[in-house]
Amino acid sequence: xxxxxxxxxxxxxxxxxxxxxxxxxxxxxxxxxxxxxxxxxxxxxxxxxxxxxxxxxxxxxxxxxxxxxxxxxxxxxxxxxxxxxxxxxxxxxxxxxxxxxxxxxxxxxxxxxxxxxxxxxxxxxxxxxxxxxxxxxxxxxxxxxxxxxxxxxxxxxxxxxxxxxxxxxxxxxxxxxxxxxxxxxxxxxxxxxxxxxxxxxxxxxxxxxxxxxxxxxxxxxxxxxxxxxxxxxxxxxxxxxxxx
Amino acid sequence: xxxxxxxxxxxxxxxxxxxxxxxxxxxxxxxxxxxxxxxxxxxxxxxxxxxxxxxxxxxxxxxxxxxxxxxxxxxxxxxxxxxxxxxxxxxxxxxxxxxxxxxxxxxxxxxxxxxxxxxxxxxxxxxxxxxxxxxxxxxxxxxxxxxxxxxxxxxxxxxxxxxxxxxxxxxxxxxxxxxxxxxxxxxx
Numbered sequence: 001x002x003x004x005x006x007x008x009x010x011x012x013x014x015x016x017x018x019x020x021x022x023x024x025x026x027x028x029x030x031x032x033x034x035x036x037x038x039x040x041x042x043x044x045x046x047x048x049x050x051x052x053x054x055x056x057x058x059x060x061x062x063x064x065x066x067x068x069x070x071x072x073x074x075x076x077x078x079x080x081x082x083x084x085x086x087x088x089x090x091x092x093x094x095x096x097x098x099x100x101x102x103x104x105x106x107x108x109x110x111x112x113x114x115x116x117x118x119x120x121x122x123x124x125x126x127x128x129x130x131x132x133x134x135x136x137x138x139x140x141x142x143x144x145x146x147x148x149x150x151x152x153x154x155x156x157x158x159x160x161x162x163x164x165x166x167x168x169x170x171x172x173x174x175x176x177x178x179x180x181x182x183x184x185x186x187x188x189x190x191x192x193x194x195x196x197x198x199x200x201x202x203x204x205x206x207x208x209x210x211x212x213x214x215x216x217x218x219x220x221x222x223x224x225x226x227x228x229x230x231x232x233x234x235x236x237x238x239x240x241x242x243x244x
Numbered sequence: 245x246x247x248x249x250x251x252x253x254x255x256x257x258x259x260x261x262x263x264x265x266x267x268x269x270x271x272x273x274x275x276x277x278x279x280x281x282x283x284x285x286x287x288x289x290x291x292x293x294x295x296x297x298x299x300x301x302x303x304x305x306x307x308x309x310x311x312x313x314x315x316x317x318x319x320x321x322x323x324x325x326x327x328x329x330x331x332x333x334x335x336x337x338x339x340x341x342x343x344x345x346x347x348x349x350x351x352x353x354x355x356x357x358x359x360x361x362x363x364x365x366x367x368x369x370x371x372x373x374x375x376x377x378x379x380x381x382x383x384x385x386x387x388x389x390x391x392x393x394x395x396x397x398x399x400x401x402x403x404x405x406x407x408x409x410x411x412x413x414x415x416x417x418x419x420x421x422x423x424x425x426x427x428x429x430x431x432x
Binding site for chain 2: 004005007010011014018023024027030184
């Protein structure tokens with residue numbers, strides 16, 4: 001140890017000073033202030049959620065709507081009681097290769113679902129392995145569904161998932177259909193076969209929303225009159241916004 | 245009081261009592277350390293120590309589970325002081341500003357020398373200052389200092405070497421001899 005180091009050590013040890021007499025009281029006071037601030041921040045977050053969540057809460061409180069169709073395999077779709085009654089071949093142009101990143105389930109396509117991951121084919125390698133309990137928070141997601149001309153499909157959420165998954169009305173302005181918020185089953189129909197192709201080909205466009213408990217998987221079934229084997233899909237949302 | 249003997253789960257009353265015992269027993273050492281880390285700015289040292297103890301209070305039971313809480317609090321203190329220094333965009337004073345006070349006689353010369361060294365210490369960057377405080381005030385080995393700072397032993401050696409070189413540059417070679425008048429020589 002050099003002379004400088006020895007002198008520095010001596011200087012430091014000689015620098016001892018008494019701490020302030022009210023140290024403990026000041027620490028306690030700071031702690032109380034910190035707790036108050038954290039509480040206020042939590043209250044602000046809760047208030048913000050309370051303001052943001054009403055559409056979701058409304059959708060969940062609404063419960064089954066008159067339009068709801070019973071779920072189950074080989075269900076014959078009934079007359080359109082929701083968006084299916086319209087024909088929208090030109091609601092909005094997707095990219096030219098939209099089918100590459102989309103998920104097909106029977107006659108319907110979930111646009112860009114393979115990229116955004118909000119819905120999977122049940123049992124597919126990328127599908128969630130098991131239902132999660134979820135975080136307790138809800139998120140709103142959006143999806144574009146394309147339905148082939150001349151096709152009709154019923155999309156029904158499994159009864160067990162109805163506590164945490166509902167469809168919401170379309171998010172696109174100028175949609176010619178109106179879906180009652182909160183339904184857990186809907187019928188989608190394509191335009192008649194002779195309709196000229198739209199921007200996205202021979203498909204009808206549906207811009208839909210859904211609300212789901214974050215971290216939960218919602219099984220749903222796509223059934224068509226022509227198919228005896230319905231296609232099972234899983235809606236998921238891992239984080240607010242659902243990456244859609 | 246050995247904190248390592250604490251049970252894993254300490255109830256609130258015990259935790260509060262344990263924290264108060266700790267503050268009673270260690271506050272002088274920690275406050276001096278805070279003073280050295282802040283360049284002997286008493287208000288800053290008080291604020292730094294209060295802030296660190298407040299954070300430690302909030303997680304006291306967890307801190308005590310790992311044994312003696314003082315090393316942990318010391319670590320918090322060092323990191324908080326470095327963070328604070330970075331936030332403030334610390335600017336060094338010109339060297340001329342730290343000239344020692346005139347002093348005569350052996351004892352006053354020694355006091356002036358200590359004062360000069362501590363003022364030079366205060367001019368070092370916070371990281372280098374922390375290394376010197378841990379090495380010479382807390383009497384930690386290089387390995388213990390590295391563990392406290394979360395860096396390698398080599399980094400501690402480099403920082404210490406730079407810090408001492410910086411100290412020598414600030415106090416000047418004239419004060420190196422063990423002369424009682426070295427404080428005066430440094431001024432001239």
